[in-house]
Amino acid sequence: MERYETVAELRAALDAGRRTGKTIGLVPTMGFLHAGHLELVRRARAENDHVVVSIFVNPTQFGPNEDFSSYPRDMERDLQLLREAGVDAVFTPGVEAMYPEPLATSISLKPLGEMLIGKVRPGHFTGVATVVAKLFNIVQPTRAYFGEKDFQQLTVIRRMVRDLNFPIEIVGVPTVREEDGLAMSSRNVRLSEENRRAARVLSAALGKGAALVSAGESDAARVYAVMRQMIDAESGVALRSLDICDVRDLAAVERIDRPVVLLVTAEVGPVLLIDQREARPEESAGR
Ligand SMILES: Nc1ncnc2c1ncn2[C@@H]1O[C@H](COP(=O)(O)OP(=O)(O)OP(=O)(O)O)[C@@H](O)[C@H]1O
Ligand SMILES: CC(C)(CO)[C@@H](O)C(=O)[O-]
Ligand code: BAL
CATH class of the missing domain: 3.40.50.620 (HUPs)
Structure with missing residues (x-):
């Protein structure tokens, strides 16, 4: 090399x-x-x-x-x-x-x-x-x-x-993750042990959101509320943005009738972390 x-x-x-x-x-x-x-x-x-x-x-x-x-x-x-x-x-x-x-x-x-x-x-x-x-x-x-x-x-x-x-x-x-779901990021080394534990909620909330979408929930506001509640319950995490967007152009989506991406940005201790997860309603699978 x-x-x-x-x-x-x-x-x-x-x-x-x-x-x-x-x-x-x-x-x-x-x-x-x-x-x-x-x-x-x-x-x-x-x-x-x-x-x-x-x-x-x-x-x-x-x-x-x-x-x-x-x-x-x-x-x-x-x-x-x-x-x-x-x-x-x-x-x-x-x-x-x-x-x-x-x-x-x-x-x-x-x-x-x-x-x-x-x-x-x-x-x-x-x-x-x-x-x-x-x-x-x-x-x-x-x-x-x-x-x-x-x-x-x-x-x-x-x-x-x-x-x-x-x-x-x-x-x-595709995103490579730690065993507990946290997306690998160079900035993860700056997380204290407590921050590191709290950070798990980000991938967990995205996973829950994606599961709701594939189970047929089409109201983006409801999916948002469930993810938001999970993240807010974790006191070590300050949410900066949480969005449900069209996978192609990232336009905001209200009714989930096509593939979407769930996007989160949050401060965990001194670190700004981001994560994402794609989700598709059953009827659009394979589209
Ligand atoms: N967990 C991951 N899985 C797959 N690709 C990744 C992952 N983390 C970073 N990348 C990709 O590696 C490339 C270089 O990213 P970068 O050097 O900024 O690393 P990073 O870990 O994302 O750092 P940061 O702490 O800035 O988020 C980018 O295309 C980024 O999307
Ligand atoms: C693409 C990139 C190398 C540009 O500086 C950076 O944003 C990154 O590492 O993701
Ligand atoms: N991985 C994105 C580069 C940055 O955070 O500046």
Whole structure:
């Protein structure tokens, strides 16, 4: 596995393979890798000739009071895990390599990037879409892999690719969970034991909501109320948003007569956690 820290070095290395028609799978990450990231890498490894993983904690997607400086980092461990996973190239640019000058260009999705988590984290998805567009142009992958855990992010990227004609296949990968259901996240390491216990309620509430939908409950307000009650009963968890949305465009749904995604954002101790679960009413199964 080779490590590259500048755009020019990475481009030169990838160009040789591209000329001979090799496919490239890209897995963009912010590092501090866990089994969720490694599942993205496994898929990329199985489906492409070359696998490139980027590790870059992108400052432009963090708000001024968010956790950019305390975001967990462990480059040596990450490199070791990627070596073991059979990755060909890892791109670890510094901020200077990605942003040699302040950008005059940005990509904002309206309303997709401004709703839901975009409300809790204003500007977040502009930072994400813009850095992902840069990574796409730097690597020019055949396929790029994103986790369904960050469901709105996946939806934003799919829409950007469609709107701007990026010739890239976006692959969404199901959420990898801890044994008790908690979605794996780099930020989980900052949960105290008590926070960690409380955090279980998020996946439990989504599971309950999805079960109600598949059992035939079509009134989104009723599904919402049950999930909300479960989360509110857990004193260690401060709910920031809870939504029932159309899986395709994340529009709010009142009557559940098509596949939906249940989305939750909550503060658990010092950490903002998100989770998601798709749910389909029985009559739309397979649609
Ligand atoms: N549990 C998971 N299962 C599947 N994919 C995941 C999981 N967690 C993260 N990913 C995906 O890995 C990619 C990189 O995510 P990132 O580096 O931000 O990790 P993270 O664990 O989501 O960190 P954070 O603490 O910021 O939520 C994203 O596409 C994300 O959706
Ligand atoms: C896609 C991404 C690497 C862009 O910085 C980040 O938002 C993430 O890790 O999900
Ligand atoms: N996984 C999403 C990146 C972020 O929280 O900024």
